[in-house]
Each structure stands twice: as structure tokens, then as C-alpha cells.
Amino acid sequence: MRLDGAIETTELDLGLTPNCQPETKLDRPLEAEVRETRLLTESPWVKTLGRLELYVTTEGWKFPAPPANYASPPRAITEPKAAGKGEPPTGSPCNPLLSRQEVNLPALPDNQQAPKPRIRPKPTAETVLLKDRLLYLLQPPLDGLFDGRQLEVPFAPFQYQLEGIAFLMPRPGALLADEMGLGKTAMAILSLRLLFHQGQIKQALVVCPKALMHNWGRELKMWAPDIPFETFEGDPDQRRSMWLVSNCPLKLVNYETLTRDIDLATDKRVYFDVVVLDEAQRIKNKESKTAQAVRALKRGRSWALTGTPIENHPDDLVNIFHFIDSNLIPAGTPPRRIPQFTSDSILRRTKDDVLSHMPPKVMRDLEVELTPAQRAAYVRAEEDGVVHLNELGDTITIQHVFQLVMRLKQICNFDPATGESAKLEQLLTDMEEVADSGRKAIVFSQWVEPLQVLAEALKRYGALQYHGKIPQQLRTPTLDRFEKDPDCHVLLMSYGTGSVGLNLQFANYVFLFDRWWNPAVEDQAINRAHRVGQKHPVTVTRFLSGNTIEQRISDILEAKRQVFNDLLAQADKPATMGLSEDEIFGLFDIKARPKREKH
Amino acid sequence: MTIQATTSTRTTGPLTLGFLSVTQEPGGWAGHLLVTNGWGRPIEFRLTSPVQPNRVQSALYGPTLLEYLHAEVIGKTLVDKTGAKPDLIVTDSLPALTLRTRVEIPVIAIASSANTLPADVISFAHPRSSAGLLLSNRFASDRNAILSLLERIDPAVDLTEPFARIRDAVTEHRKLGGSNRAA
Known part of the structure; x- marks a missing residue:
């Protein structure tokens, strides 16, 4: 490099000369070779992996619809829950639209517990058809029925009453043997009413003692105001018409009239889906005309109500079951084995069981x-009576003893001479x-x-x-x-x-x-x-x-x-x-006894 | 949210309710339709055979499978086969809400605490149900008709209750091996 700033240059030769030599391969001409190949003329291979379509089959059951004429009567209060304190409850005398009897119930703790299990009628072993069993299982709970508008009642039934209804409804044969005063009549009426509403029954007959006809009428109006009923009254022609012609869904007859009209009641045209016997102890004597009459009724369900199914002897119960289900208790069953045949058909509760807070x-x-x-008259009558009984010897009967007992009991009430x-x-x-x-x-x-x-x-x-x-x-x-x-x-x-x-x-x-x-x-x-x-x-x-x-x-x-x-x-x-024969004779110090035949 | 009725739909005649339940059973998904009156009393009950999608079907239907099964295959089949046509269908299956696209009947679902609510449903409360109710957003216009129908139901009815009955009935049906018994 020079320091004076002059630039020294060198010339470069950029010229290139390719070295070209011919390839030996291109010395021969190229020839194309052609081959035929079938590529797209066949369908593609397809594999099925399964159906995309999904489908189901169905089966179903139609149930009887409630008859239109059982629609609830109009209510003054549309929402029961709207009734607050101080407002008259539905059916009270203050409500001019409804002339219902109000029953003032004590506020029982039994009725206040919440939440309660839902209560439904369950099909029994006798209900064999699936459709019939489903009909019960698909019913709404009983405890809800009385909370809404659909079933007007004077007051909501107690829990144990709902259980009684759930017991009765599905049973073709049932004995409701609750202690007196627990509302057997109301339970039976509500059970009938629900079965009417469900379309399961169309004709029902209630048989009760004559003295209770009015009571039943009153209870029916109270617990089933939407179910028309008629009572067997009037002359034979009228009653004949009621037995054979009337299509009134619910009929009420007393035992005496039923026995009198037995030829009509057992006519082949007469059939009841349910027959309810109130105070069913009336048929405890199997051979009585009353018992024969009720057993002769053609019927689908047989319900008996009584608080005293056994008044004197276990046979009382057996004879009631001749009406409920004549095949249930085999002949000759000893008393101790009766429950094993009847336990599913009897419901028995006492007040102590269900109303622990009822007034004592x-x-x-x-x-x-x-x-x-009185004492003087009593002593004289007893001494004379015992002497007389002993004088009778082996001709004495229970009736003789009874006569003396009656006489003495009357003196215990009033002295016959002085009053x-x-x-x-x-x-x-x-x-x-x-x-x-x-x-x-x-x-x-x-x-x-x-x-x-x-x-x-x-x-x-x-x-x-x-x-x-x-x-x-x-x-x-x-x-x-x-x-x-x-x-x-x-x-x-x-x-x-x-x-x-x-x-x-x-x-x-x-x-x-x-x-x-x-x-x-x-x-x-x-x-x-x-x-x-x-x-x-x-x-x-x-x-x-x-x-x-x-x-x-x-x-x-x-x-x-x-x-x-x-x-x-x-x-x-x-x-x-009750009192046995020995016990009756034992009431007095007498040696006389009726003559017995030796076997 | 609470739906307020804006108009009152006047309907006449007896009210009919359909309770559609879809459950997964050992044999697949099965549907049950209980038709009741406005008091909750049974009028008709119908159930389906179980249907079990295979793996390919599951893969190909993808996320639409349950909706298709519950609403189309089970729900619509049951409604079509049932004699008593309900005025309102209540279902315990959220996927079955889309049954509304296939039938001209309002459909609501019972809200389950286990379900996460999708965005396209409206939740509302009503005295006739102890649980929340769900309505498809696509059919929000049904709400007035639904409210009107709900008002006609007896106050004692709880819309969640009939599903317990259905379970009992299905258990009984299974126990008795019911088939060919339909009326």
C-alpha cells in the first residue's frame, strides 16, 4: 500500500471457457414404453359397521277415567292454603255456599309432624294382573288428595285414617276393626269415594243397623258430597224399583230391610262392586237370616267394619270372614291359627296406637x-232365689239363673217397694x-x-x-x-x-x-x-x-x-x-246343675 | 328467574299432563310416559323397550346422541303411541327438552341439582313444583301457555311427585317381567 493515496489496481480475467464433451448415452434415440392399468372402474370396498338408526318398541295401559259427574262441587275458596287465621274454614256456617257440618277437632300433635311419608294404596297379593297393580302404584298419594281442590272434605283426615283408606282401597276383602271412635265410617266413605273417582267401582251398597241410617246419611254428605246416594225406604214397590232399576251409585240399606228384601237383593240383575257392612258383628251368627242375606249378595269387594269383631267367641270373627272371604279360613282352624290366615285382611288400631294426645x-x-x-229386698230375693234354684235340681237351666240375676240387678238399681x-x-x-x-x-x-x-x-x-x-x-x-x-x-x-x-x-x-x-x-x-x-x-x-x-x-x-x-x-x-255356663252357675252358691247327657 | 305471565291463555276441557321419564337401565335407555289428569290421577301409562347405542353410533352422533335418544327415539315415540295426548309434558331429562321441536306440545323439565344448566334453557319456579322448572330458550314463547296450564293444575299436585310413582311402576313391571300385557 502506498502512503501518498494513489490506488494500485490489478486486472482480473473473468472470461470462462466451458469444457463441453458429448454424453455417450444420448447417442441413441429415446423410445416411450406404454402399459395399460385399470384403476377407477370398480366400486370401492365398503364395510358396514352397524345401523345408525335407533328405535324402541312400546307397551302401555289405559286406565278408566273418572266419570264426569264426580267433578268436585264449586268451592268458595279456590286455594285452601289461602285461608288464614280468622277466616271461616270451608263448610263453616259462615259460608253461605256450603252447608257442611263443621267438626272442631283438637290440634293434635299427631297431625302436625312434617314431613310425613307419602301414603299410597299398594296392590295386594290378590291383585294379579299387571295392569291392576300398575293402577294402584300410579295413583297419587292419599295425603295429597285432601290438600287440594279435588276432594272436598270437612277436615283433612288424620294420618292413621289415610293408612286405613290405603288398607281398604286395594282389598277385595277387608275387615277394618279399629277401636270405636277412630272414624271407621269416614275411612270407608273416603275409600268408596276414591274408588268411584278412579272409575274402579260403579255401584256400592252400605248395610248398617237401622239406628245408624241417619248417621250414615249425614257422614256421606260430609265426606262424599259429590257421590249421590239413596236409602231403601218406602213400600215394597218403591224398594223393588230401587233394587232393580235405580242406577244410583251408592245405596244405603239397614239389615232388617235387606233381610226382608233378600229375594230382590239377590236377583241376578243386582250386583255391587263393593258391599260395606257396618257393625259387622251383626253377622257373628253364621246361621242367622241376616248373615245369610249379606253373604248372598253378589259383589266384587266385601268390606266389614266393626270395633268389636269378637264379642263372645273366636267364631264371631270366623263368621264375619264367611262374608269377607269365605275361603280364607279353612274349616276347623283352631283359634290360635286364625291370625295366620287373616292378618293381611284385618286392620286394627286403638286410640292408644294412633291418638296418643287424645283427651284422656x-x-x-x-x-x-x-x-x-234395697239391701233388705236384695237379701230376701237372693235367698229365696237360691232356694228355688236348688229345688229345681237337674231341671235347672241357665235361663233360671238369668232370671234371678236380672231380678237382683234391678233391685240394685231401685228398691221395688219404695223406689x-x-x-x-x-x-x-x-x-x-x-x-x-x-x-x-x-x-x-x-x-x-x-x-x-x-x-x-x-x-x-x-x-x-x-x-x-x-x-x-x-x-x-x-x-x-x-x-x-x-x-x-x-x-x-x-x-x-x-x-x-x-x-x-x-x-x-x-x-x-x-x-x-x-x-x-x-x-x-x-x-x-x-x-x-x-x-x-x-x-x-x-x-x-x-x-x-x-x-x-x-x-x-x-x-x-x-x-x-x-x-x-x-x-x-x-x-x-262373656260368661261361660260354669261361671253363670258359679254366681250363686248353688249345687244344682243341669242334667248332662253322657257321651 | 321467575316467569311472570303476561297474557292469560284461556283453555277449556279437562287438563291432561304427561310425565316423561328417561332412565338408564342395564339394557340401555328406557322411557316412560305417565299421562294424568289435572289432579294427578293416572289416565295412561306407556313405556319403551331399552335402547342401547353401539360404539359407532355413539361416535357418529357425538354430543347430539342423548338429545336424539331422549327426545326423538324415546320421547316422540311415546307421545305418538299414547292415546291421551297431554297438554303439557314434564320431563326429568334435560336432553328431552328438545322434544318440543318434534311435537306441538309445550315441554318443561324438572331441574336437577346434579345438572349444570346449559345456556339455552330458562329456569323458573312455580308453586306446583318443589323443584325448579326449565324451559328451552328456543321456545320461550311457550311460557305464557305453560303458566296458564300450570295454574289449572290442582294445588295439591307437585310436578316432581309422579316420577316417584313411575319408578315404582317400572320396578313392578320389571319384577313381573311384564310384556304382551298392554291393553
Whole structure:
């Protein structure tokens, strides 16, 4: 490099000369070779992996639709939950649209627990067709039915009543044997009503004692206002028309009329989907005309209602089952084995089971000392009577003993000569207290005559009478007056007429002026007052004349009272619930006995 | 949200409700439709045989499979075969909501706490149901008719309750091996 800034340059030769030489391969000409190949003339291979289409098959069941004429009557209150405090409940006298009887129930804790399990009728083993079983399983729960608009009821049934309905509905044969006062009538009516609504039944017959016809009519209007019913009344032509022509869905007949009309009732044109027997102990005698009549009815379902299915003997129950399901209990079944055949067909609850907070029933055994005149008459009658019985020797019968018992019991009520009565004196004292407190009492006797005497003695307490000598047409007005008239504090009833089926829960005192032979009948009488709807304790006074035949009978019956309710489900029961023949003879110190044939 | 009725749809005649249940059973998906009156009383009950998609079907239907099965294959078949046509269908299957695209009957679903609600449903409450109710957003215009129908249902009816009955009936049907017994 030069330092003076001159630039020295060098010339480059960029010329290129390719070296080209011919390839030897291109010396020969190129020739194309052609081959034919079939590529797209065949269909592509396809593999099926499965159907894309999905499908199902179906099966189904149609159920009977509720008949249109069972639509609920219009309601004044559209939403039941809208009724708040202070508003009259539906059906109260303040509601002019509905003339329903309001029943004031105590607010029972049993009815306030929540949430409760839903209650549904479940198909029984007798329901064999799948469609029939599904029909029950697909029904809405019973506890919801009475909360809405669909079934108008005076008040929501208790939980145990819903269970009773769930028991009855699916059963072709059932015995509802709840203790008196738990609402068997209401349960039966609601069961019928629901079956009508479901279209499962179209014709039903209720058979009840004559004295309860009015009560049934009243309960039907209350619990099933949308089900028309008619009662068998009038002359034979009218009744013939009712049996054979009328298509009224629900018919009500008493045992006596049914027995009288048995030829019509068993006509081939007469069929009932359900026959309900109230106070079914009426058919405990299998050979009676009544029992034969009800068994002859052509029917689909056979329901029996009674709080006393066994009054005297386990055979009572067996004979009721001849109506319910004649094939259920094999002939000759010993009593201890009966429950294994009947357990699924009987529902029996006591108040203690289901109404633990019901007002208590206070039992008061009041021993009175006969007045001197009564005692003298009593001793004389007993001594003479025993002498007479012994004189009869082997010609003596139970009837002879009965006659003496009756005579002595009557003296325990009143002295035949003077009319003195220790019981009456005590009753007058007690009635003073009953009337002062504004309460009402029922007095029971097995005879009409003492009741008539008592009516006179208790006149100032507005005494009313209800027994066999009161004409039928006056009986219901009597009960109505007893309920509504504040001056009527006492109702005098005979066991025979007033002990079954009547609702007298507005009375708080029951007096058993004399004692019945059978504790079940006494219980029936007591439970006229101590039943659902009772708001106050019920005091039951059982008069007993000390050191008399009454005392002896009571001792025997009391020992047997406890077994009464057990017989339905337990084994090894006594053969009889009332007094046996030996026990009746044992009431007196007599040596005479009826002559027996030796076998 | 709570849907407010904007207009009152006046309908007459007895109300009929359809309760559509779709359950997965050992043999596949099975559907059951209980038709009741407005009091919840059964009028008709119909059920399907189970249907089990295979793997290819599952792959090819992809996310639309359940909707297709519940709404088209099961739901529409049941509605078509049932004699008593319901005025409102209530289902316990969310995928069956799209049954509405196949029938001219409003369809609502019972909301389940287990389900995550998709964006295209409207949730609302009503006194006739102890659980929330769902309506397809595509058929939001049904809401007035649905509310009107719900008002006609007896206050004692809880729309979730009949599904318990359906379960009992299906169990009974399975127990008795019911088939060829349909009326």
C-alpha cells in the first residue's frame, strides 16, 4: 500500500471457457414404453359397521277415567292454603255456599309432624294382573288428595285414617276393626269415594243397623258430597224399583230391610262392586237370616267394619270372614291359627296406637252401698232365689239363673217397694256438678224402665231419652237437641239402642247406671263420647253396688276385658269372652246343675 | 328467574299432563310416559323397550346422541303411541327438552341439582313444583301457555311427585317381567 493515496489496481480475467464433451448415452434415440392399468372402474370396498338408526318398541295401559259427574262441587275458596287465621274454614256456617257440618277437632300433635311419608294404596297379593297393580302404584298419594281442590272434605283426615283408606282401597276383602271412635265410617266413605273417582267401582251398597241410617246419611254428605246416594225406604214397590232399576251409585240399606228384601237383593240383575257392612258383628251368627242375606249378595269387594269383631267367641270373627272371604279360613282352624290366615285382611288400631294426645278417658268405678230398703229386698230375693234354684235340681237351666240375676240387678238399681236408689242419689250429686260446669252426660242402662224413672228424677237437667221406646222419627231430633240445647245436660240411653255408631263427642261424662254382660258393649257405649273430635277428658263412671251380684259379675268380666283386643292377632285365647255356663252357675252358691247327657 | 305471565291463555276441557321419564337401565335407555289428569290421577301409562347405542353410533352422533335418544327415539315415540295426548309434558331429562321441536306440545323439565344448566334453557319456579322448572330458550314463547296450564293444575299436585310413582311402576313391571300385557 502506498502512503501518498494513489490506488494500485490489478486486472482480473473473468472470461470462462466451458469444457463441453458429448454424453455417450444420448447417442441413441429415446423410445416411450406404454402399459395399460385399470384403476377407477370398480366400486370401492365398503364395510358396514352397524345401523345408525335407533328405535324402541312400546307397551302401555289405559286406565278408566273418572266419570264426569264426580267433578268436585264449586268451592268458595279456590286455594285452601289461602285461608288464614280468622277466616271461616270451608263448610263453616259462615259460608253461605256450603252447608257442611263443621267438626272442631283438637290440634293434635299427631297431625302436625312434617314431613310425613307419602301414603299410597299398594296392590295386594290378590291383585294379579299387571295392569291392576300398575293402577294402584300410579295413583297419587292419599295425603295429597285432601290438600287440594279435588276432594272436598270437612277436615283433612288424620294420618292413621289415610293408612286405613290405603288398607281398604286395594282389598277385595277387608275387615277394618279399629277401636270405636277412630272414624271407621269416614275411612270407608273416603275409600268408596276414591274408588268411584278412579272409575274402579260403579255401584256400592252400605248395610248398617237401622239406628245408624241417619248417621250414615249425614257422614256421606260430609265426606262424599259429590257421590249421590239413596236409602231403601218406602213400600215394597218403591224398594223393588230401587233394587232393580235405580242406577244410583251408592245405596244405603239397614239389615232388617235387606233381610226382608233378600229375594230382590239377590236377583241376578243386582250386583255391587263393593258391599260395606257396618257393625259387622251383626253377622257373628253364621246361621242367622241376616248373615245369610249379606253373604248372598253378589259383589266384587266385601268390606266389614266393626270395633268389636269378637264379642263372645273366636267364631264371631270366623263368621264375619264367611262374608269377607269365605275361603280364607279353612274349616276347623283352631283359634290360635286364625291370625295366620287373616292378618293381611284385618286392620286394627286403638286410640292408644294412633291418638296418643287424645283427651284422656278417666275410668271411675263407683261402689255404692245399697240403701237399707234395697239391701233388705236384695237379701230376701237372693235367698229365696237360691232356694228355688236348688229345688229345681237337674231341671235347672241357665235361663233360671238369668232370671234371678236380672231380678237382683234391678233391685240394685231401685228398691221395688219404695223406689229408693243409692245409685240415683249419687247420680243426682254428680249431675249437679256436670250441669254447673256446662257439660253434658250420657247415662246408660240395659232396661228402659229405670231410664224412664231417671228421666223424671233428672228433669231439671233437661233429661232426654233415647231407647227402644222412642219412635224412630224422634231419635235424630233428640240427638240434635242434646247437642245444641245448652239446657239439656243429660241423655238417657239404653245399651241396645245407643251403644253403637253414634257420634256424641260433645258429651264429657258417661255413667253406666248398670252393667252389661259383655265388656265390648260397654266399651261401645263409652266410646260414643270418647272418640275423634272430643276436646276434653271423658269421665266414665261405672256404678257398682258393693257386695252384690253386680260385684261378682264385674270381677269376672274385668279379668277378661284385657284379652278382648288381643284375640285378633294372638294365640291361645279363651274360648269365650262373656260368661261361660260354669261361671253363670258359679254366681250363686248353688249345687244344682243341669242334667248332662253322657257321651 | 321467575316467569311472570303476561297474557292469560284461556283453555277449556279437562287438563291432561304427561310425565316423561328417561332412565338408564342395564339394557340401555328406557322411557316412560305417565299421562294424568289435572289432579294427578293416572289416565295412561306407556313405556319403551331399552335402547342401547353401539360404539359407532355413539361416535357418529357425538354430543347430539342423548338429545336424539331422549327426545326423538324415546320421547316422540311415546307421545305418538299414547292415546291421551297431554297438554303439557314434564320431563326429568334435560336432553328431552328438545322434544318440543318434534311435537306441538309445550315441554318443561324438572331441574336437577346434579345438572349444570346449559345456556339455552330458562329456569323458573312455580308453586306446583318443589323443584325448579326449565324451559328451552328456543321456545320461550311457550311460557305464557305453560303458566296458564300450570295454574289449572290442582294445588295439591307437585310436578316432581309422579316420577316417584313411575319408578315404582317400572320396578313392578320389571319384577313381573311384564310384556304382551298392554291393553
